[in-house]
Amino acid sequence: MQFYRATYPSYLELYESGELQRRAEELWEVAMRDCTLCPHDCHVDRRAGVKGVCRSTADLLITSHVLHWGEEPGITGTGGAGTVFFANCQGRCMYCQNYSLSQYGRGKKRTISELAQMMVSLQERGAHNIDFVSPTQYMPQIICAMPEAIERGLRIPLLYNTNGYENMEALRYLDGVIDIYLPDAKYADPEVSKRLSGFPDYPYFNRIAIKEMYRQVGGVQHDDKGIITRGLIIRHLVLPNNMSQAREVLLWIGQELGSDVFVSLMDQYFPAYRAVKDKKYGLYRSLKWEEYDTAMAAWEEAGIEQGFIQQHLVEEGNAWYGNDDIPDPNNVYEGAAELAAGEG
Numbered sequence: 213m214q215f216y217r218a219t220y221p222s223y224l225e226l227y228e229s230g231e232l233q234r235r236a237e238e239l240w241e242v243a244m245r246d247c248t249l250c251p252h253d254c255h256v257d258r259r260a261g262v263k264g265v266c267r268s269t270a271d272l273l274i275t276s277h278v279l280h281w282g283e284e285p286g287i288t289g290t291g292g293a294g295t296v297f298f299a300n301c302q303g304r305c306m307y308c309q310n311y312s313l314s315q316y317g318r319g320k321k322r323t324i325s326e327l328a329q330m331m332v333s334l335q336e337r338g339a340h341n342i343d344f345v346s347p348t349q350y351m352p353q354i355i356c357a358m359p360e361a362i363e364r365g366l367r368i369p370l371l372y373n374t375n376g377y378e379n380m381e382a383l384r385y386l387d388g389v390i391d392i393y394l395p396d397a398k399y400a401d402p403e404v405s406k407r408l409s410g411f412p413d414y415p416y417f418n419r420i421a422i423k424e425m426y427r428q429v430g431g432v433q434h435d436d437k438g439i440i441t442r443g444l445i446i447r448h449l450v451l452p453n454n455m456s457q458a459r460e461v462l463l464w465i466g467q468e469l470g471s472d473v474f475v476s477l478m479d480q481y482f483p484a485y486r487a488v489k490d491k492k493y494g495l496y497r498s499l500k501w502e503e504y505d506t507a508m509a510a511w512e513e514a515g516i517e518q519g520f521i522q523q524h525l526v527e528e529g530n531a532w533y534g535n536d537d538i539p540d541p542n543n544v545y546e547g548a549a550e551l552a553a554g555e556g
Contacts, residue, residue: 221367251417274326275319279337280295283343293343293371294339296344298346300349301315301375305408335365348377370391383428387428399461400464401457422446450507455493459513463510477521483495
């Protein structure tokens with residue numbers, strides 16, 4: 213493994229030059245007045261309380277801010293990821309495991325100053341990074357909170373944890389602000405993405421966004437303790453009945469991006485939310501071992517060299533049905549994930 217030292221996040225340079233404050237003011241005005249932060253292009257005035265697909269206004273809704281050990285090992289390390297869970301989402305995934313947050317909007321109204329203090333508090337508690345979960349609709353508030361957080365002493369990397377349905381023009385406001393991108397690459401079939409997640413043309417927008425993220429941060433970099441400090445990690449959740457088109461997604465990654473990109477191939481699917489009763493797409497059942505094994509074969513075919521795999525599906529008998537006896541989502545990688553490149 214090649215080690216890098218990243219003790220000076222790039223957002224500090226933007227702050228010192230005044231560029232961060234300029235972006236915050238501009239994005240707030242543009243996005244709140246005529247929101248096009250994601251490809252839904254709702255064009256609503258969120259300042260007036262008008263809601264688009266994500267159901268968000270200018271109010272900042274946060275569910276929790278916690279030290280979290282449910283991310284990939286190089287992100288959580290020993291101190292945990294400093295995770296900020298935002299309410300609402302521009303997606304309608306019928307199998308969403310966090311549906312109380314994403315679909316029901318469970319969260320508390322917070323100020324931008326409170327968000328800044330949350331970031332600093334997580335750093336003081338030992339977090340390796342600030343992990344923004346479902347951040348797209350709150351991109352203006354995040355950037356607006358950064359100057360105060362920096363003045364309070366924030367110095368750790370920022371991580372953008374997203375479903376991958378992003379507008380490239382909006383992402384450019386994050387260039388030099390975000391250190392680590394953690395997007396999903398959910399689907400290769402636009403019809404399936406629309407039916408299962410409410411994302412029109414997901415592969416088109418997702419691939420443009422991922423390329424822009426890679427342009428901004430490049431491949432994964434570590435510090436001398438193996439903690440990821442910068443770079444792109446792409447997640448793919450393998451779904452039953454090949455509904456996520458794992459082979460096509462992985463082949464695209466292998467062909468279009470560099471070998472320094474990490475891929476996290478996830479086997480942790482279990483039926484949640486509306487998928488519990490789904491028979492049309494077969495999402496009512498858990499993932500089978502042979503389905504994940506097929507995805508791992510596609511990983512090798514794609515020539516992907518680095519990343520994370522999970523090993524929950526040791527035998528078919530551990531299938532999960534419904535919402536009973538499901539694993540703790542905060543520990544999905546505990547004792548199960550390994551670096552595919554043999555580095556962990």
